[in-house]
Amino acid sequence: MTRRMAIAVLSLAGAFLAIYLTLYKLGYLQTLACGTGSCEVVQASRWSKLFGLPVAMWGVGFYLAMFVLAAAGSFGRLADSPALARALAALSGFGVAFSGWLTYIEVARLHAICRYCVTSAGIVLVLFILSALDARGHASEPE
């Protein structure tokens, strides 16, 4: 399995996690299955929304974009595309910065940690590492 395939698989897993958190935020789930941590504190905070939409919903969009790019870049003509590799690296780099900021809010402002959010931040970090390696691999090849 190539790095891009791994990115696609991981992005799909992240999308389901973000969908779960979005369903909670939209009120379709009464409680988060959260044995430890303070998911409800985090999900009820004012930082759980961005531009009127739940942050988790933006997360769904992010993961689906990563999935589509990585899956499309796993086969055919796009498999050799350095531009696509750079796009994946840039998108996941933005994801790392954003989830880093959210983790800072959890620790420094809310003093509450949501394990789903931490898991998502971990997935984003791995996606960035894989994307950066993929971009580096394609940078050394002639276009």
Place this chain on the structure above:
Amino acid sequence: MAKSKAGKKQSGKNAVRGTPNRQFVAAIVVVALLGVGGLGYALSHRGPSVIVVDPNIPAGAPQGHLMGKADAPVQVIEFGDFECPACGNFATITEPDVRTRLINTGIVAFHYYDFPLSQHRNSFTAHLAAACAADQGKFWEMHDRLYAGQDEWSDLIDPGMTDPMSVFRRYAKELGLDVKTWENCVTSQKYTAQIKGNQAEGMRRNVQQTPTIIIGDQQVNGVSYDQFKQLVDEALAKSGKAKADSGRKSAGGKKGAAQ
């Protein structure tokens, strides 16, 4: 040798360009099945839904929640709705001064009566949450938390907020309530009759909007502290005059009797 390495690399790329890799497809299918299954499970094992007021529970006797000395010279009644923004403003802006200057000093006895409006979807549950906190001696703490946190659970502010219980549960935890007992009380609608009774009392008094505040014989809506104080002073003056009148009458009666 170099040629053979290049050839291998090329063949690897060709493999990628070919039909989708089996491992990849299998991994996608597994993740998709787990994801859909997990979400399906979570949706089918939801907790109790937002409380629907049981129409079979009749209205009970009205019973407000008292703050201050019951025999204070001025009796004040508020008919409030926890989800009403104007009630939230009154509770968070005016009421702190009222408490410090008029209730804690023994001038005012403040009675809160439930008046949840039907257009506020999460309000009745909030009133149950407060009544059940009262069971554990923390009505006013929950009252304050609910009003201060309206933006976290109000359906008016956040139309997606269909499960206020997750927020109320957190409040109960923060206030140190026995959460299990409190939640059983809320979900069993133990205080529905009392809340309906308070609503009926409001309707009997022709309450048209919330908050409605009755100070002595004056019925007003959201007021500032200064207006509130003025009405309390008027009520005090009236009660003082009434006392003086009754004192004079009684003294006159005694005098007459003595003559």
